[in-house]
Amino acid sequence: MGTIISTVNMKGGVGKTTLTVNLATCLAKYHQKRVLVLDLDAQISATLSLMSPHDFAKIRRKKRTLSYLLESVIRPNPHNKLTIEDIIYPSVCEISGLDILPGDIELYDEYIVSEMLHKQAKLYETSEFEKVWNNLERDLMSKILAPVMEQYDYIIMDCAPGYNLLTRSGIAASQFYIIPARPEPLSVVGMQLLERRIVKLKASHQNEDGINPKLLGIVFILSGGGLLSRYYNQVMRRVQQDFQAQQLFENSIPMDVNVAKAVDMFMPVAVALPNSSGAKAFIKLTEEFLVKIQKANQE
Secondary structure: EEEEEOOOOOOOOOOOOHHHHHHHHHHHHHHHHHEEEEEOOOOHHHHHOOEEEOHHHHHHOOOOOOOHHHHHHHHOOOOOOOHHHHHEEEOOOHHEEEEEEEEOOOOOHHHHHHHHHHHHHHOHHHHHHHHHHHHHHHHHHHHHHHHHHHHHOEEEEEEEOOOOHHHHHHHHHEEEEEEEEOOOOHHHHHHHHHHHHHHHHHHHHHOOOOOEEEEEEEEEEEEOOOOOHHHHHHHHHHHHOOOOOOHOOOOOOOHHHHHHHHHHOOOOOOOOOOOOOHHHHHHHHHOOOOHHHHHHHHH
């Protein structure tokens, strides 16, 4: 069975997508792992980091995005014929073993979700509405992924900032989550808020098996340099005081303009510019990731 991992932070702009696509790429390219990337963010940054807008437009016209699968769960239709295998885009960036389930700019209709929950709640007492909500939260992403779980070593989900339904469902379906963060106050606050939300998420599902995502680690994605470096180090030391050593990745990702250049090429930096400092940092981070996963699975 594949290991499901969410990359998540309450704050946007902290490097979630950069971490997701480059970690997935390095796992497939350098360690021959079978990896599926899921884009749960309506900004579709992970999708456009692995394929061109032209390619995305073509598959979206054919409804081969996550949106189709979400609608199939939220509002089942016997005429829906596509499966998750039909929608997964294989061997992105010409890397064998690296697949993506593309996101969409319109992932689901909140009104339809509310309507569906209301109808289901009528089958229960009014006090059971929370149960209906928790069932959807728990099962949404798990149902979508169930048919392909055995086909991958790792399934990595790029979650949207904030704490919407897909982010919660993605975390609930995960064995582990990784928090990317910049050493800046608002990013750290987003990390602290996320930890509190996940505690509540576990509590709301405490009587159910399998809902116990564990923090694999915090990865610092640095920005800026020069005079900012001393300030960043102060913030990082503050985080180190709040978390145990094993909850922090030793490797961080340095400021490297090549990471941004790679995005313009619709590729991860590990593919587009493999000799850059950013790419080399992701390679080292991936090696540490594999060690952490092995230790966590043995506990």
